[in-house]
Amino acid sequence: MQLLDGKLVSEKLKNDIALEAAEFTKQSGRQPHLVAILVGNDGASETYVASKMKNCEKVGFKSSLVRYDTSISEAELLQKIDELNKDEGVDGFIVQLPLPKHINAEKVTEAIDHRKDVDGFHPINLGRMQRNLPCFIPATPYGILLMLQEYGIDTTGKYCVVVGRSNIVGSPMSILMARNNNPGNCTVTIVHSKTPDITEYTKKADILIAAIGKADFVTADMVKDGAIVIDVGINRVESSETKSGFKLKGDVKFDEVAPKASFITPVPGGVGLMTIVSLLKNTLSAAKKEIY
Structure with missing residues (x-):
């Protein structure tokens, strides 16, 4: 079993991004600029946004945070988005989810x-992704592709099962793994909460991507020997062992699945770190006007 180490790969890629960003700043006279909009004070969202901002600064980007109370109206938020769309000093921006109801x-x-x-997440980018055209790929699926590339894992001809069908991870991941690309060229099945006998599919998978949002959902009996296991889950589970009162667990029961896997991602220290790297790569691409 080999660990797919998100920390190791993300640090390497951030060094590459920093060099590219320095060259961009030298040529253009300005830093790539990412703006994050945060509505409310959801604990997980606060953590994610703080990490994104911190990593921007590490690689030589400018980062700005726009905060709003949960009472902000939809119209006010849309007005701010329109402002950022028109602001030539902003290369890319994100609106952190979830939003108030x-x-x-x-x-x-x-x-x-x-x-x-x-x-x-925009339908134009998702449509272009499906057509294998230049686009911004959703950050978490993009991070998984980057990790597979860095470890030199050949996915061609493999059977890939994606557990979960969200618009953020599961659905785009299934499209990316089926595209005529490397990573890609897989035969792909999506399973989800309405699939009868999920194990029937997962235990045949050469590549198993778990993104269902349930701690320890994937157990050893669901995984075939030698499978490549990618755990996207980041679940906060109550714990008396930590100061915070919780610990992070993946969708995969790591201790029992790892011995069966040829490659596996840990949680934390796996896909989550790659998601931030992907956001940085997308922002640099936006600054360079690579997406039309």
């Missing part, structure tokens, strides 16, 4: 200029 997340996503949509 009175704000339509789909409407917000579609209001973002697809050329600044560094989260890769």
Whole structure:
């Protein structure tokens, strides 16, 4: 079993990004600029956004945080998005999800200029991704592709099972793994909460990607020997062993699945770190105007 080490790969890629960003700044006279919009004070969102901002500074980007109370109206938020779309000093921006219930997340996503949509959620980017055209790929699936590339894992001809069908991870991941690309060229099955006997599919998978959002969901009996296991889950589970009162667990029961796997990602220290690297790569690409 070999660990797919997100920390190791993300640090290497951040060094590469920093060199590219320095060259961009030298040529253009300005730093790549990422803006994050945060509505409310959800604990997980606060952590994610703080990490994104910190990593921007590490690689030589400018980062800005726009905060709003949960009472902000949908119209006010859409007005801010319109401002950022028109601001030539902003290369890319994200609206951190989840949003309060009175704000339509789909409407917000579609209001973002697809050329600044560094989260890769806009329908134009998703459509281009499906067509294998230049686009911003959603950050978590993109991070998984980068990790597979860095470890030189050949996915061609493999059977890939994706557990979960969210618009953020499961659905785009299934498209990416099936595209005529490397990583890609897999035969792909998506299983989800309405699939009868999920194990029937997962135990045949050469590559198993777990993104269902349930701690320890994938157990040893669901995985075939030698499988490549990618754990996307980041679940906060109550724990008396930590100061915070919780610990992070993946969707995969790591201790029992790891001995069966040829490669496996840990949680934490796996896919989560790669997601941030992907956001940085997308922002640099936006600054260079690589997406039309």
